Amino acid sequence: MGPETLSHVLRQLPVPQDARLLVGPHTGDDAAVYVLDEETALIVTVDFFTPVVDDPYTFGQIAAANALSDVYAMGGRPLLCLNLVGFPTCLPVEVLGEILRGGCDKVAEAGAILAGGHTLEDDEPKYGLAAVGLVHPEGLWRNSTARAGDALILTKPVGTGVINTAAKADMAPPEVVAAAIELMRTLNAAACDALRGARVNACTDVTGFGLLGHAAEMAEASGVTLVLRAEAIPVLEGARELGAMGMFPAGAYRNRDWVKGRLAAGGVDDTDLLILCDPQTSGGLLASLPPDHAALALARLSERGVTAKVIGEVVPRRQAALELVP
């Protein structure tokens, strides 16, 4: 669902009032966070979707990596997971077995426990996780605390949405699809671990609203303006070309329409803008850190094999929440 529609529906719900709820629904953050004691806060999140790839085992891995990403985006460590499954009666049950095996392996890789789940009959397969993680309340990364002067780091390239759409149309070269799959099933665990060694002021993960959508949410929740340099933003090989051939998912256009009212973009062409609004599956972390800490974080990310880039900076709030420069 697009950000516009979602926020409209959510506005109608009461805002929960509890001092122990550190992160609730109103800042559009990745997960809910609840303090247990001075040392411990609980991260709770849920995410599931329909298959983005043909292979069931790979789909399971991707869906699990995507769900766990919300825990990493809050700076936490995954602890417990539950499967959420929708499955049609007309498909062989072996397919379901493969999806769950992929999810189970990914949860194990994250060092968490898969403790159960819930399955229901559905017209098409859906899979994901409800995940619980732990974080020290002082080490919690919100999306609403970016500060002017910060540098912005992105830990994965964008473009998985347009490549997945092109794969459905049989228009994506196999090596392009393979690179996107590899990226989607990569946990944000190493990126999170690397960033923990630096002072992170704010963090979110890039998923359905696209890079610009999540960046705009961070800017608005933090009361600052994020300035992104289009050229510095890493894009998956082949994604731009496929976008220019009309392979953008509808979500990219929805995100662009929502972002447009919050964005000042001079000299960036429409295809590039759409790539940056492309909805991501299991995308990277977008972290906001003081510049010296950003340098430290980049070194730590590189040590762990994560290709991360500085893609922009945070300035005091200007007219638009988001500025995109070529």
Place this chain on the structure above:
Amino acid sequence: MRIVDNRGLPCPQPVINTRKALKETGGPVVSIVDNEAARENVTRFARSQGYEVEAVQDGGIWRLTITPPGGGGQGAHVEHASPTGRGDQANEGARVILVGTDRLGRGSDELGSVLMRSFLYTLTQLSSPPDTMIFINAGVRLTTEGSPVLDELGQLQDRGTEILSCGTCLDYFGLRDKLAVGRVTNMYEIVETLASPARVLSL
């Protein structure tokens, strides 16, 4: 001209369908879409392949006319035909029937109704039915509920004839929500179709 109806289809299906039609015919192709994402994606795709795209919006529907560069396609065939080959080339142009009445001929209304039914039935028996039929004025009584020729028009549509009814005329007769075959069109599209190098038969 091949018409690809993408209404109700999610991305990337409109692009897939349009690509297939262009591959098979070389263009021109008309791609009908009903949302912004599909409109932009089909336009992007066609331009990336070197085609020219012209969009006409009618409410929430876009009609994208996709032509090879330099105005190729059916129109060009006729224009560039050599004098000796003129007759054959003209046969390749689109055939359009403009129906401005629900009765055929003047004199007796009763006879006119019978003749119109007979005419449309005979049309269904032709080896190659017309490409487009445009119904205007009282002609829209033939495409709406209660028409005695819905079967015939349905058959023509199944065989590839595009059935278009003038929206203003439907409104005038209070028949807008009674349309039973084909789709609503507007004067822009009517004029565009009639003004193209097509063979137009007017009833």
